[in-house]
Amino acid sequence: MAKAGMWCVLLPLCVAVAHADPLLDDADWLRTMAFAAHETNYSGVFVYQAGGRVETSRITHVVDEHGEHERLQGLDGQRREVIRNNNQVWLQLGDKKVHFEQQRPRRAFPALLPEQIQSLKENYNVIQQEEDRVADYHAHTLLLQPKDTLRYTRKMWAHSESGLLLKAVVFDERGKVIEQYAFSQLQIGGAIDYKWAVPDEQDAARLAKRKNLSPLPKTNLANVDSGWQVDGIPAGFKKILEMSRNMRDKEFPVVHIVYSDGLAALSVFIERTTDAEGYRAGLKSQGAVHIYSRLIGDHLVTVVGEVPPRAVIQVADSVRYAGENNE
Amino acid sequence: MKQEISVLMDGEMFEDEADVFLDKLKRHPEADRDWAEYHLIGDALRQPDHVNRDFMAAFHERLQAEPTILAPRRRQQQRIKQYAISAAASVMALALVAWLSMQVGQEPAPQMASVQQQNMIRPVAFHASDYLMAHQEFSPSADVQGAATYIHSVAAK
Numbered sequence: 001m002a003k004a005g006m007w008c009v010l011l012p013l014c015v016a017v018a019h020a021d022p023l024l025d026d027a028d029w030l031r032t033m034a035f036a037a038h039e040t041n042y043s044g045v046f047v048y049q050a051g052g053r054v055e056t057s058r059i060t061h062v063v064d065e066h067g068e069h070e071r072l073q074g075l076d077g078q079r080r081e082v083i084r085n086n087n088q089v090w091l092q093l094g095d096k097k098v099h100f101e102q103q104r105p106r107r108a109f110p111a112l113l114p115e116q117i118q119s120l121k122e123n124y125n126v127i128q129q130e131e132d133r134v135a136d137y138h139a140h141t142l143l144l145q146p147k148d149t150l151r152y153t154r155k156m157w158a159h160s161e162s163g164l165l166l167k168a169v170v171f172d173e174r175g176k177v178i179e180q181y182a183f184s185q186l187q188i189g190g191a192i193d194y195k196w197a198v199p200d201e202q203d204a205a206r207l208a209k210r211k212n213l214s215p216l217p218k219t220n221l222a223n224v225d226s227g228w229q230v231d232g233i234p235a236g237f238k239k240i241l242e243m244s245r246n247m248r249d250k251e252f253p254v255v256h257i258v259y260s261d262g263l264a265a266l267s268v269f270i271e272r273t274t275d276a277e278g279y280r281a282g283l284k285s286q287g288a289v290h291i292y293s294r295l296i297g298d299h300l301v302t303v304v305g306e307v308p309p310r311a312v313i314q315v316a317d318s319v320r321y322a323g324e325n326n327e
Numbered sequence: 328m329k330q331e332i333s334v335l336m337d338g339e340m341f342e343d344e345a346d347v348f349l350d351k352l353k354r355h356p357e358a359d360r361d362w363a364e365y366h367l368i369g370d371a372l373r374q375p376d377h378v379n380r381d382f383m384a385a386f387h388e389r390l391q392a393e394p395t396i397l398a399p400r401r402r403q404q405q406r407i408k409q410y411a412i413s414a415a416a417s418v419m420a421l422a423l424v425a426w427l428s429m430q431v432g433q434e435p436a437p438q439m440a441s442v443q444q445q446n447m448i449r450p451v452a453f454h455a456s457d458y459l460m461a462h463q464e465f466s467p468s469a470d471v472q473g474a475a476t477y478i479h480s481v482a483a484k
Binding site for chain 1 (some may be wrong): 455
């Protein structure tokens with residue numbers, strides 16, 4: 001009886017091992033997935049579940065001679081939409097439309113750098129699991145199991161041919177689902193309508209304007225030393241960059257420090273505010289992403305990360321100023 | 328007393344009851360013996376090959392024999408502990424808010440709970456989406472997710 005029970009446990013493992021693709025290393029799968037996310041043309045309906053809510057969206061991604069165009073369009077409730085053309089992002093919530101300019105330089109692939117993969121392997125066990133089917137496509141599954149409780153477990157279903165992420169589930173340390181999403185219908189390649197993409201001339205003009213603004217070169221980004229010290233960064237997270245950036249509706253430039261464990265990232269934003277009374281410490285959550293803010297004197301500290309809530313709180317609570325006093 | 332011990336061992340005692348009872352145990356050496364005996368019985372029933380009658384006595388003896396190490400603790404460790412404690416306190420204070428992330432897979436929370444949550448803690452008047460967008464530029468997992476990662480910015484709150 002006991003033996004039979006053990007076989008039930010072991011059998012799926014054996015199947016998984018037998019089906020693992022010998023040609024692809026686990027990390028290769030991640031690289032392929034990141035590549036596919038940026039280089040594949042696709043359009044489909046996508047179901048997202050978090051916090052007891054389920055909602056559907058349409059996602060379209062097209063690459064042409066002008067670069068990347070993508071759109072996420074909420075299909076339920078009020079109008080919710082994100083359109084991205086390369087580094088230009090428009091967010092529409094109801095009647096409100098906001099424009100963002102991303103700092104990210106157009107990436108040279110592979111998107112995941114070797115040091116990221118290295119750091120990922122230090123913090124997660126990457127395990128190829130069973131093959132499956134999602135939205136009628138054959139998929140390989142990858143389990144990213146953290147070696148401690150400071151990060152979430154992720155399971156990903158990647159399209160076996162293109163590597164496109166078809167389904168993803170995030171679990172907490174007790175194995176409870178924090179959020180999940182999956183395509184329920186998907187077209188990969190072929191003719192995809194993208195009339196919504198912002199006309200090229202407009203985009204080109206904006207890009208030209210940006211060139212005059214001389215965005216910070218990448219080497220400079222890492223070298224900015226704001227004088228702010230963050231001591232409570234969870235083990236395994238390494239500082240990727242520290243930069244000073246302008247953000248919408250902000251009086252003063254915002255210090256943005258990014259840490260990553262190879263998969264999850266933690267952002268620390270620090271900004272001077274003249275309206276300290278208007279802010280209160282608070283945690284905001286959306287699925288696996290948590291945002292926590294608190295005040296230090298007349299500075300507002302905001303920590304964002306796809307890590308357990310206690311990690312963002314721990315990080316925010318550990319921020320202190322260690323630079324010159326005459327800041 | 329014996330019955331209480333048995334209830335506690337079975338994990339059927341409420342937490343506050345258990346606290347009071349454990350305090351009582353400490354003050355009664357004979358109850359302590361009962362406690363050890365009950366565990367011995369339990370062990371014997373479960374694993375007859377590995378019963379260790381005098382485990383506590385032996386352990387006590389060995390502990391006494393251990394040299395005392397007088398080394399200053401590293402400062403950094405203390406600091407981390409402090410953060411852990413303050414984080415724990417914050418987590419407790421915010422437990423009501425965190426329900427959002429904990430409730431996945433369950434029935435939608437009743438209306439009362441969400442109203443309460445809004446009153447309990449009004450999230451800072453920040454533009455969450457601005458920070459989210461800036462954060463996603465550099466997140467490896469966002470890189471793998473592609474456009475799907477924007478769901479965090481547009482998901483119905």
